[in-house]
Amino acid sequence: MPPRRIWLSIVFAVGFALSAWADEPAPAAGANPADLKKILKSTADHGKFKELEGPFASGPDVTKRCLECHTEAAKQVHRTKHWTWEFLNPESKQRLGKKNVINNFCISVPSNYGFCVTCHVGYGWKDANFDFTSETNVDCLVCHDTTGSYKKIPGRAGHPAYEEMEVPPGSGKKIKPVDLVKVAQNIGKTSRDTCGACHFFGGGGDGIKHGDMDSSLAAPDKALDVHMDATGNDFSCGTCHQTSAHDVPGSRYQPTAADRDGAHIRGKADKTNPATCQSCHGATPHKEEARLDSHARKIACQTCHIPSIARGGVPTKTSWDWSTAGQKGPDGKPLIKKDAKGHVIYDAKKGDFTLAENLVPEYMWFNGKVNYTLLGDKVSKSDGITRINWFEGSADDANSLIWPVKVFRGSQPYDPVNQTLVTPHTAGDDDTSYWKNFGWEKAIATGMASVGAPFSGKVDFVKTEMVWPVTHMVAPKDKSVRCIECHQQDGRLQHVGGIYIPGRDHVRLIDLIGFALAGLTLLGVLGHGALRYLSHRK
Amino acid sequence: MTTSKSLSALAALVLLGAAGAAHAEADWKRGRVYYRMVCTACHVEKGGSIAPSSKTIAEWTAYLAADKHAKGKDTVKFYVGKKYRDSVKASNKAAEKYADVAEQDLHDDLKAFLSKGAKDGESPASCN
Incomplete structure (x- = not known):
């Protein structure tokens, strides 16, 4: 050359x-x-670590390697609700957490551990004997995976697939084994995908439970969420839920309804919830319209800035009627019905559902205190609707604001003799699980026995309601709720009491004085103008 | 080996190294944003969206390799290309955000997302 x-x-x-x-x-x-x-x-490329070269037979094998460097990580995780699934409300003294509460979606965790714990940050929780002190049972990968390939499989007690398997059995759908080496070598910060793997799918499917969280938030545009907008701010969940020692702030058992402390400042020891709007935006964020700041003294930011939920094309469930479950089709197989868009509206395993997109929230006073009807609490059909949980708050309470909420309505099994809600054994491949044998008595007997609760053997259904605060899917400001949507009769706040809302409420005397003043002003202007006109002509 | 051949080999290695480094690992999340906010945004307006899970990995791979968009009327690469991104970036924030990304990189990102979101992929994806 x-x-x-x-x-x-x-x-x-x-x-x-x-x-x-x-x-x-x-x-x-x-x-x-x-x-x-x-x-x-990151300061560390985990792909360069010999410890993560594998091979790994299981998730706990990876955890052992993680803990060799991150020696205190598991101990930190052990202290969190993500691990314990338990929360003792310091005020009400109610023992809450996923492990203890009953809801009106899939109802409850006990006796269904193998499936429910698909969303537990651990491995091996298959029954009530799970070892909560085990460090190697902490699942690091479920929160720190960046490949998008790590998925826990329902029915495997929190484990992913280590070999090819058919899920669910008999479905013909094959799941490939996870490449643990690839996942471990590519771990990173949590993301909308890792948090969303559970929180988008609460209640048994995409968008079902919350309505303000679903898979559309994995890569949303600005119209869906101004903070998470993938082409703009691109917040991850952790941007707001600023986590310390693996403890993620932002509890639904003890939410911050009214944050009067304002914006957090770097270097200042803020002990308040960092996930509130005010912790970034402060208490007076409306620079052009100070009048809106005065609204914020009584109205949560979310009330105006989240005009509707389920806006990303994923519907949310609005009701669930367990009493109709168990029907079979003409072919003798468990019946499934879908709506015109292909969404399931009846499933023999679960009953009837209703779904909604672009759902306008309901509104109520809320001071951050949430109470629950727990297993053992007395429930009566004659009470009408049993409140699975209820928010405290009123117009007279300085800590209360008007909040948007999703109210989920259902009908679920209860024990009419003992007058308690029940915890049925729904998921599983054994003879007593409801989804296998479609018999409530056997399913409830197994579930109640698993927690040592009495069951009379009788089953009836009771109507229930559950309330969820709405706080995600923040719309651009030009898509906020307009004044007239509340300041009118039959508007958004029509059922919120204890407050005078001009346009919605009327006091005849005040209206009379107002109209009189307006009329007199008009007369004055006209009279003044007429006099000037006449004096000018002279 | 002669000096000239050694230098040529060195040059080739540098060339390949740089090219390889520039296209080291596809970003499936960037591919997802582009697919949903550029591809799907247009498809919704013109005939309907196509979910990644509507095809298998092999089908998506073959589709991208054939590079025939709209039954061969134009190419897929055109819609990933800088020229197209420039033409829509005023009204499309994803096209604007990724305006300067190399065409091959974005194509690889898209491929990575479609493989992941395919019917038989790691995480079958809908249009949302």
Whole structure:
């Protein structure tokens, strides 16, 4: 090769190599653009750790490796609700948490551990004997996976698939085994995908439970959520739920209804909830319309800024009637019905559902105190609707604001003799699980026995309601709730009592004085104008 | 090996190294945003969206390799290309955000997302 061509090829090659760096910010010494992203993301490239080269037979095997460096991580996780599924309300003294509460979706966790714990940050919780002190049973990967390939499989007590398997059995759907080495070598910060793997799918499916959280938030546009907008602010969940020692703030058992402390400041020891709107925006965020700040003294930010939920194309469930479960189709198989869009509205395993998109929330006073009807509490059909939970608050309470909520209505089994809600054994492949044998008596007997609760053997159904605060899917400000939507009769706040809302409420005397003043003002203006006109002519 | 051949080999290695580094690992999350906010946004207006889970990995791979969009009227690469992104970036924030991403990178990102979201992928994806 002639020397000139050699040098030309070297110059070209070097030039090309340099051009690859040209469109990035100043790289660290020795970094190319592809590596730069990784360098800026973390101080450690886990792909370079010999400890994570595997092979790994199971998730706990990976955890053992994680804990060799992150020696205190499991102990931190052990202290959180994500691990214990338990929360002792310091005020009401109610023992809450997923492990203890009853809801009107899939009803309850006990005796259904193998399935429910698909969303537990651990491995192996298959019955009430789970070892909550085990460090290697902490699942690091479920929160720190960045590959999107790590998925816990229902019915496997929190484990992913280690070999190819059919899920659910008999469905013909094959799940490939997870590549634990790949996942472990690519771990990183939590993301909308990792948090969403459970929180988007609460209640048994996408968007079912919350309405303000579903898979559309994995990559949302601005119209769906101004904070998470993937082409804009691109917040992860952790941007607001600022986590310390693995403890994620933002409890639904003890929410912050009214944050009067204002914005958090760097360097200042703030002990209040960092996930409130005010912790970033402060208490007076409306710079152009100060009048709106005065509204915020009585109205939660979410009331105006989340005009509706389930806006991303994923419907949320609005009701669930367990009393109709168990029907079979003409072919003798458990019946399933779908609506025109293909959404399931009847499932023999679960009963009838109603669904909604672009759901306008309901509104109520809320001071942050939530009470629950727990297993053992007396329930009577004659009471009408049993409140699974209820929010405290009133117009007279300085800590109360008007909040948007999703009220989920249902009908669920209860024991009419002992007058208690029940915890049925629904999921499982054994003879007593409801989804296998469609017999309530056997399913409830198993479930109640698992927690040592009495069961009379009789089953009836009671109407229930459950309230969920709405706080995600914050719309752009030009899509906020308009004044007239509340300041009118039959408006959004028509059922919120204890407060005078102009346009909605009328006091005849005040209206008379108002109209009189307006009329007199008009007369004055007209009279003044007429006099000036006449005096000008003279 | 002669000096000239050694230098040529070195040049080739630098070239390949740079090219390889620039396209090291596809970003499936960026591919997801582009698919949903550019591809799907347009498809919804013009005939309906296509869920990633409507095809298998093999079908998506073959589709991208064939590079025939709208039954061959134009190419997929055109809609991933900078020229197209420039043409819609005024009204499309994803196109604006990724306006300067190399075409091959974005194509690889898209492929990574479609493989992941395919019917037989790790995480079958809908249009949402």
